[in-house]
Amino acid sequence: MSEPIIRVENISKRFGGVIALNEVSLSIFPGEICCLVGENGSGKSTLIKIISGVYAPDEGDIYLNNKLYKKLTPIDSIREGIQVIYQDFSLFPNLTVAENIAINHQLAHRKNLVNWQEVEKIAREGLQRINIELPLDELVENLSTADRQLIAIAKAILADARLIIMDEPTTALTQKEVIALFKVIIDLKERGISTLFVSHKLNEVREIAERTVIIRNGKKVLDQDARGIDIATMEYHMTGRRLDSSNIAFSPPGDMHTPLLKVENLSLRHGFVDVSFALRKNEVLGITGLLGSGRTELALALFGELPADSGRIFVQGKEVHINSIQQAVKNQIGYVPDDRIQQGLFLDQSINDNIIISVIDRLVTRIGLIKSKTKNEVSNQWIQRMAIKTPSGKLPVKTLSGGNQQRVVLAKWLATMPKILILNGPTVGVDVGSKAEIHELIRQLANEGIGIILISDDIPELFQTCHRILLMRTGRIVEEYQRNDIDEQYLYQRLIFSENQAKAVSED
Amino acid sequence: MTEESTPKVTKNSQVTIFLKHLHIDGQTLLLTGVFITLTLFFTFTVQKFFTPRSITSMAFQLPELGILSLAMMITILCGGINLSVNATSNLAAVVAGLFLTRMIPTEVDPNLLGWYVIGAFIIAILVGFLCGVLNGVMIGYIGVPPILATLATFTFFTGISTGLTKGVTVTGFPESVSIIGSKTIAGIPIPFIIFVVFTLLTYIILNGTPFGFKTRMIGTNPTAAEFSAVENRKVLLGVYVLSGILSAVTGILVMSRTMSAAYEYGTTTYVLLTILISVLAGVIPGFGKVIDIFIAVLILQVLSTGFHMLLTGVRGSSFFRDFAWGILLIIIFIVNYFVRGRTQND
Numbered sequence: 001m002s003e004p005i006i007r008v009e010n011i012s013k014r015f016g017g018v019i020a021l022n023e024v025s026l027s028i029f030p031g032e033i034c035c036l037v038g039e040n041g042s043g044k045s046t047l048i049k050i051i052s053g054v055y056a057p058d059e060g061d062i063y064l065n066n067k068l069y070k071k072l073t074p075i076d077s078i079r080e081g082i083q084v085i086y087q088d089f090s091l092f093p094n095l096t097v098a099e100n101i102a103i104n105h106q107l108a109h110r111k112n113l114v115n116w117q118e119v120e121k122i123a124r125e126g127l128q129r130i131n132i133e134l135p136l137d138e139l140v141e142n143l144s145t146a147d148r149q150l151i152a153i154a155k156a157i158l159a160d161a162r163l164i165i166m167d168e169p170t171t172a173l174t175q176k177e178v179i180a181l182f183k184v185i186i187d188l189k190e191r192g193i194s195t196l197f198v199s200h201k202l203n204e205v206r207e208i209a210e211r212t213v214i215i216r217n218g219k220k221v222l223d224q225d226a227r228g229i230d231i232a233t234m235e236y237h238m239t240g241r242r243l244d245s246s247n248i249a250f251s252p253p254g255d256m257h258t259p260l261l262k263v264e265n266l267s268l269r270h271g272f273v274d275v276s277f278a279l280r281k282n283e284v285l286g287i288t289g290l291l292g293s294g295r296t297e298l299a300l301a302l303f304g305e306l307p308a309d310s311g312r313i314f315v316q317g318k319e320v321h322i323n324s325i326q327q328a329v330k331n332q333i334g335y336v337p338d339d340r341i342q343q344g345l346f347l348d349q350s351i352n353d354n355i356i357i358s359v360i361d362r363l364v365t366r367i368g369l370i371k372s373k374t375k376n377e378v379s380n381q382w383i384q385r386m387a388i389k390t391p392s393g394k395l396p397v398k399t400l401s402g403g404n405q406q407r408v409v410l411a412k413w414l415a416t417m418p419k420i421l422i423l424n425g426p427t428v429g430v431d432v433g434s435k436a437e438i439h440e441l442i443r444q445l446a447n448e449g450i451g452i453i454l455i456s457d458d459i460p461e462l463f464q465t466c467h468r469i470l471l472m473r474t475g476r477i478v479e480e481y482q483r484n485d486i487d488e489q490y491l492y493q494r495l496i497f498s499e500n501q502a503k504a505v506s507e508d
Numbered sequence: 509m510t511e512e513s514t515p516k517v518t519k520n521s522q523v524t525i526f527l528k529h530l531h532i533d534g535q536t537l538l539l540t541g542v543f544i545t546l547t548l549f550f551t552f553t554v555q556k557f558f559t560p561r562s563i564t565s566m567a568f569q570l571p572e573l574g575i576l577s578l579a580m581m582i583t584i585l586c587g588g589i590n591l592s593v594n595a596t597s598n599l600a601a602v603v604a605g606l607f608l609t610r611m612i613p614t615e616v617d618p619n620l621l622g623w624y625v626i627g628a629f630i631i632a633i634l635v636g637f638l639c640g641v642l643n644g645v646m647i648g649y650i651g652v653p654p655i656l657a658t659l660a661t662f663t664f665f666t667g668i669s670t671g672l673t674k675g676v677t678v679t680g681f682p683e684s685v686s687i688i689g690s691k692t693i694a695g696i697p698i699p700f701i702i703f704v705v706f707t708l709l710t711y712i713i714l715n716g717t718p719f720g721f722k723t724r725m726i727g728t729n730p731t732a733a734e735f736s737a738v739e740n741r742k743v744l745l746g747v748y749v750l751s752g753i754l755s756a757v758t759g760i761l762v763m764s765r766t767m768s769a770a771y772e773y774g775t776t777t778y779v780l781l782t783i784l785i786s787v788l789a790g791v792i793p794g795f796g797k798v799i800d801i802f803i804a805v806l807i808l809q810v811l812s813t814g815f816h817m818l819l820t821g822v823r824g825s826s827f828f829r830d831f832a833w834g835i836l837l838i839i840i841f842i843v844n845y846f847v848r849g850r851t852q853n854d
Contacts (some may be wrong), residue, residue, distance in 0.1 A: 047607040305735070343735045346728040348794060356723055357736045360718045369716045446790065 003066050004029050005163045005194055006051060011060035013046055013218075020046040022218040023060070028163055028196060030187050035209035035226065036198045039238050039431040043218040044198055048165055049312040051082045052197075065162075081162030087171060093141035093247040097134050098123035099156050126154035129191075132186050146177035147149040148390060157193070158210040164188065165196040169206055171429075174291050175457070175495060182208050200238070200431065202231045203460070214238055235266030239433045253446075254469050255285035258317055259453035261333075261420050265303070266311030272475040275311070279420065279451040284442060286462040287455045287473030288495060294456045296338065298472070299422050302453070303335040304328035315420070325488065329358070331420075334413030337408070338455075347398040351390060352379035354397045355411045383412035386441070403434020410441070421445065424455045439464045457495065459488050471495065524537040535790040538843060539803040540575055542836070546807060550814035564697060568689070570809040571703035572774075574763050574802070575782055578710045579754035580782035581801050585714070586747045587727040587793040588654030589649060593755045594778040595665035596639040598771055599758035602669045604632035605678035605769030618761065621682050628685075632756045632763075639665060640752025641745070649742030654742065662779075669771030681763070689764030701760050706757060711798040713750070723747055728794035781808070784833065788840055 004027040013021040021043045028034050049055040050062070062069045064080035072362045091100050101123040106114070123136050132150050140148060149169060156164050173212040185195050185208060199205055205212060209226035214237040220235045222229075259278035266275045272294035279285050289295045295451040300306040304325045313320055315331045322328050337343035346354055356363065356379050361373050379393050386407040390400060392493070397408055406426060411481070413421060423442070427435040442465045446452050456462055462469050463483060471479040471494060479494065553559040553783050576593050583590040608628045616624070639661065646657040718809035722743045726733045734740050763769045785808060789800035817827045823826075 047518070325734065326739060327735045330622070333736065337735055341729050344732060346725055346732055346794070348729050349725065353528070353721070353725065357733070357738065360721050364718060368718075370718060370721065372716075 002030055003397070004063075005065060005080075007063040007066075008047075008051065008057075009061045009063075011047070011050060011062070013043075013050065013055045013057050013223060014056060019218050021050070021057070021215075024218070024220045025060075026213060026223070028194050030169065030194055031192045032194045033185060033189055033208060033210045034194065034196050034217070035205045035212050036196055037202070037205055038199060038215040038235060039200060039433065042215050042238075045167070046218075047215070048084060048167060048196075048198060051077065052082060052165065068469055070486060072090070081160055082165065083156035083159055083161040083163070084154060084165040085149070085152045085165065085169065086167050087169075088507065090147050091140050091148055091151060095475065096137050096139055097143070097151060098136040100151055101126045102141050102153060104159055106383050111169070122158065123154075126158045129157050130154055131187060132184070132392060144177075145172040146174075146180065149173070149181065149503065150184065153188075157188075161193060163194045163196060165198065168200075169197065170199065170201060175492075176290070178204060188427045202234050202432075205234065206231060216240060218463060235432050238431075253280040259314075260316060261302075261453075262317075263316040264312045264314070266298070266313065267300065268294075268297055268301050268306060271301065271306065271308075272471065272472070273333065275372045275477055277470060277477060277480075281449055281451055282446050282453045283468070284446045284454055284466045286466035286469035287453060287472060287477075288457055288459070288462055288469060288491070290457065290495065292474075293472040293474035295472050296424060297334065297475075298381060299424050299453070299455055302328065302422060303333060305335075320382075329416060332416070332418045333420045333422065334358075334416055334418035335422045336409050336413060336424060336426055338428060340402075340405060340409060345397050348396050350394050351383065351388065351397050351400070351408055352376065352393040354408050355379045355393075355415060358412045359415045365473045378415060382415055386414075387410045387437075401431070401434070403430045403438065406430055406434070406438060407441075410438075414445070420451045420453070422453045425458075426456070427458065427461060435461075459492050459495070462491070463488055519665055527587050534751075535800055536797065536803065537842075538840070539800055539801050539807065540838070543803055543807050543810065546814065548809045549809065550811050550818070553628050554814060554817045554841070562813065562817070564692070564695075566809050566813050567700040568765065569813075570805055571697075571699035572758050572765075573778065573808070574703045575754050575761070575804040576758045577785040577801050578784045578798070579707060579751040580779075581786050581789070581796060581798070582710065582714065582723065582747055582754075583751050584786050584791050585655065585727050585794065585796050586744060587730060588744070588747070588795060589658065589786045590643065590751045590755075591655065591658040591779055592639065592662040592665055592750065593751065593758075593782060594645060594774055595662045595669070596755035597666045597668045597759035597762065597778075598769070598773050598775075599639065599759075600632040600756035601763040601769035601773070602673055602678060602771060603635045604628040604666075604760070605763055606672060606683065607631055608681045609678055609785040612682070622684055625682055625684050629760050632760050633753055635755075636752040636754070636756025637749055637757070638751035638752070638785070643752065644745035644748035647748060648741040666771055666775065666788070673769075673771055675771065679768045681767055683766055686767055687764070689761060699765065702757070702761065703846060706754065707798055707802050709833045710754075714798060718744055719743065724794050727792075736761070741820070778854055784808075784837060788837060790844070807836070808833065 008428070009025045010020070010023045011021055011025070013025055024047060033299065036044050036047070046055060049184065050057050052202050053072040053076055056071065062072050062084065064072070069076060088300050092103070095103070098119050101150040102119040105122050107121070111470050112205070120136055127134055130150065130153055132154070134143070134147055140151065143151070153164065169181060173181065185197070188195060198207060206226070212224065212226045212229055212234065213220060213223065214222040214234060216238060223369040257413045263278070264276050267273050274397065275298060277285070287295050287298065297306055301308040302322065304322045304327050307323045313322055320327070320331050322331065341347065352375070354376055359368065359378065361377065365371055383390065388400070388404050388407050388411070390404070397405060400408065424444070427438055430438065439461065442452060442454065454462070455464055466483055469481045469483060471481070481491070547558070556562055576597060579593045580590055608624065612621070612624050643658055643661055646652045646661070647654050682705065688702070691698050695700060722733065722738050725736070725738065726740055726743055730740055762773055783802045785801060786796070788804040789796060790808070791801070811832050812829050815832055821829055
């Protein structure tokens with residue numbers, strides 16, 4: 001075997017009293033696709049930053065192309081052919097595709113004047129190397145996330161990258177874009193360029209990895225050929241415990257005659273068309289579809305944020321008009337948004353205040369003053385019930401992990417005693433351990449009688465929680481499945497199929 | 509990126525929490541310390557500073573700026589600003605003043621005069637209310653950025669005051685108008701009592717009612733507030749109406765103390781001073797304490813009076829007061845930087 005591009009040996013890194021990395025060793029060989037897997041806070045970001053020269057390790061050696069670096073700087077790392085593509089891609093949104101791709105080259109050659117023909121030539125070459133076509137004159141801000149990522153990759157290749165590190169590259173991509181990205185990675189491999197793919201989406205890791213490295217609490221716990229490692233094994237190594245998904249107790253949903261929620265011919269311009277379905281008591285109803293299928297718009301319509309143009313909504317058999325969020329809440333509908341940070345939380349405010357905001361109007365005395373004792377009781381009760389891990393409810397919500405933050409958002413709505421709860425991507429950005437716990441919570445809530453609409457494109461998640469699954473495609477509900485009638489593979493294919501078909505239709 | 513927290517960040521946030529808590533109480537502590545230091549300094553350097561007479565005189569002066577600062581503070585708290593506080597205060601005083609000078613019949617029963625005065629004060633409050641409604645509708649319902657909306661109304665209100673008075677100061681009020689601005693109860697100036705009352709009221713509204721709670725939450729994240737079923741528009745309207753009413757109360761104090769109403773009273777400095785006090789008190793969208801505003805107002809008054817007395821007879825002494833305010837602000841920033849500086853970079 002040839003020399004590794006990078007070899008780190010017994011790297012340790014401490015921050016204050018906390019050990020972020022504990023004697024981790026890792027080698028990456030030319031043309032290798034290596035996946036680095038770990039929960040949030042496991043130390044994988046620290047490792048990337050050490051390899052790219054951002055952090056200096058406290059102990060251990062770094063060899064790049066077999067050369068020992070005592071003090072590695074980011075410049076050294078780039079010179080040795082290591083390129084990191086961060087989640088924000090480090091692009092200039094107000095410049096064109098060509099300018100973004102060529103800028104490093106222009107800077108490296110200390111050009112003071114711009115030669116536009118040269119810029120275009122370089123950009124075209126960069127895109128060609130990854131077999132991608134993009135409009136060179138388009139401003140980057142007008143491009144999709146996937147296209148921006150490709151530009152970042154093209155840029156990295158032009159800088160003579162030998163190893164490209166991708167930090168959570170698929171977070172904002174659709175399934176189809178993920179497949180396109182994988183194709184690029186395999187292309188790179190054929191040119192001898194290695195990829196270090198950092199992710200916690202295990203199904204993707206399983207698909208692309210040749211070698212899988214898992215770190216947990218700063219220690220490497222697994223490093224082996226990716227073949228023969230299944231998702232359950234990865235989960236076990238990531239979390240250090242077995243997550244049992246096989247024997248899930250589903251509560252039987254209530255009868256169909258008096259559904260909690262019934263939607264008839266609901267339509268919203270630029271959103272969805274002619275949507276009808278019913279949600280029963282005790283039921284978890286999955287709605288899946290790709291980005292742009294109208295799934296989020298449907299949720300927002302039911303929650304009153306984007307009121308529907310036409311159609312009828314019935315709650316417990318009674319027709320209701322939901323034109324505002326207040327009306328939705330009055331009808332005992334709660335909504336956990338997909339964008340937790342922007343729409344769900346007040347990061348700087350306390351956990352307590354984040355929970356009780358939805359019920360603050362109910363916690364007042366006759367003259368309109370807040371009952372502070374009751375207020376604290378309510379929030380403490382929910383912190384306990386949701387098992388939110390914090391020393392005090394007075395701490396800002398931003399001190400919590402993703403999973404605990406999501407519990408706060410859930411607690412906020414559960415405090416209103418909802419009959420219907422709409423969850424949009426409830427485990428996005430949540431680590432594997434908390435994810436399983438949130439799934440358990442969802443089943444439990446359904447068991448207690450709440451009807452839940454779960455919107456997600458995470459197929460295992462749908463199978464973990466839902467009784468029925470509706471598939472949306474270009475604003476319509478096109479298929480309905482009972483969970484027990486299909487398997488994950490089938491649903492995955494239908495989901496992808498829907499995208500291909502939608503594309504075929506739009507090209508007609 | 510935000511999700512990916514290395515142990516370092518976790519560790520740091522523990523420190524952050526600690527410092528943050530220290531800071532919130534620390535701000536009050538710091539301001540109290542500054543207040544005591546300055547008071548001691550002037551007590552020892554200026555002979556007549558710590559005398560009943562000078563203290564009473566300060567207690568007559570500071571409530572105007574104090575209540576106006578409360579009017580500013582609540583708008584900052586909800587993520588906005590109100591540049592029209594002083595213009596509102598002047599318009600309220602001018603309208604009330606014109607009512608008193610033009611609407612009272614010449615042959616009025618002296619016993620009824622008091623009712624006219626009370627009526628004038630109610631009119632002033634009503635004007636403040638309407639000014640607040642205009643700001644609140646523009647900001648909450650139409651969605652004009654607060655700084656632009658209130659810059660527009662600042663000019664608009666000042667324009668109305670100027671037009672109504674033709675640029676002339678309104679004078680000649682009934683004697684009883686001056687009671688509020690010149691009398692004391694148990695040795696305490698009435699304006700100061702009014703300031704304390706409104707400070708307490710603001711405190712109760714902000715900390716004890718759902719309205720105040722929502723104000724702070726909207727200031728922190730308006731989108732999340734909306735998604736939590738808060739009626740942002742109504743709350744914002746309420747905030748600006750309250751701000752308008754507090755401004756009008758200031759107008760009443762000013763007309764009562766000076767026995768006049770003018771379109772241009774305090775225009776050049778008052779708005780900036782209220783912002784300065786809010787900054788000094790550490791008010792930011794979502795966070796801020798009424799007590800800190802109260803102490804910050806005291807500090808500014810002590811500085812102002814202290815330097816005035818210290819430099820009596822020295823040319824340019826009033827410029828030195830501005831200079832001292834500026835220095836104070838810079839010092840507070842630097843101290844705050846060392847107390848919480850690093851934590852803010854997280």
